[in-house]
Amino acid sequence: MKKIIFATLISGAMSASALAVDMGSGTVTFTGSIITAPCSIAPGEEIQNIPLGQVSNVTLEQGNMSSPEDFSIKLQGCNLQDNNDVIITFEGTDAGTDTGLLQITGDAKGAAVKIMNSSGTQIKINAPYDQKYVKGDNELKFSAALQGLEGATVVPGDFSATTRFTLKYE
Numbered sequence: 802m803k804k805i806i807f808a809t810l811i812s813g814a815m816s817a818s819a820l821a822v823d824m825g826s827g828t829v830t831f832t833g834s835i836i837t838a839p840c841s842i843a844p845g846e847e848i849q850n851i852p853l854g855q856v857s858n859v860t861l862e863q864g865n866m867s868s869p870e871d872f873s874i875k876l877q878g879c880n881l882q883d884n885n886d887v888i889i890t891f892e893g894t895d896a897g898t899d900t901g902l903l904q905i906t907g908d909a910k911g912a913a914v915k916i917m918n919s920s921g922t923q924i925k926i927n928a929p930y931d932q933k934y935v936k937g938d939n940e941l942k943f944s945a946a947l948q949g950l951e952g953a954t955v956v957p958g959d960f961s962a963t964t965r966f967t968l969k970y971e
Contacts, residue, residue: 838968839881839970851870853867854868858955861911864949865949869945871944874941874966876934885934886934886971887933887968887971889924889930889967890928890929901923901928903962908959909960911950911955912949912950
């Protein structure tokens with residue numbers, strides 16, 4: 802009887818160690834798309850999340866703006882001649898009557914997102930913006946900030962804003 806119990810214990814221990822061989826597993830899925838364009842958009846650049854932080858309502862009063870946060874769109878392997886133009890359009894809902902600012906959604910009110918070029922000049926939503934690029938890799942640099950809307954009461958709360966960008970080459 803003791804031999805049977807001992808054999809059963811050894812058999813159970815061997816089964817448990819055989820199951821413990823797999824120390825973890827997972828899946829990796831690769832996705833993307835093939836586009837007709839002279840440049841590739843670098844992986845990870847096609848979907849970005851730019852945090853604008855926790856901005857005081859006092860900062861946004863009377864149409865004032867928060868500190869801008871930088872972001873970029875990296876292009877790889879551009880195969881046209883030097884000094885070509887890439888025309889980028891940030892598409893979305895305008896926050897007012899032709900303000901060029903991107904409307905926010907959520908609990909917060911009275912502000913919108915302002916997109917700017919690397920010099921700090923506003924790039925209006927839904928309007929083409931022309932930028933030079935060269936053969937090879939390029940980085941299109943921008944910034945964004947939260948701006949209070951003129952004449953609006955700034956209401957605290959969470960917000961988000963989404964823009965879709967499109968590129969056209971000339």
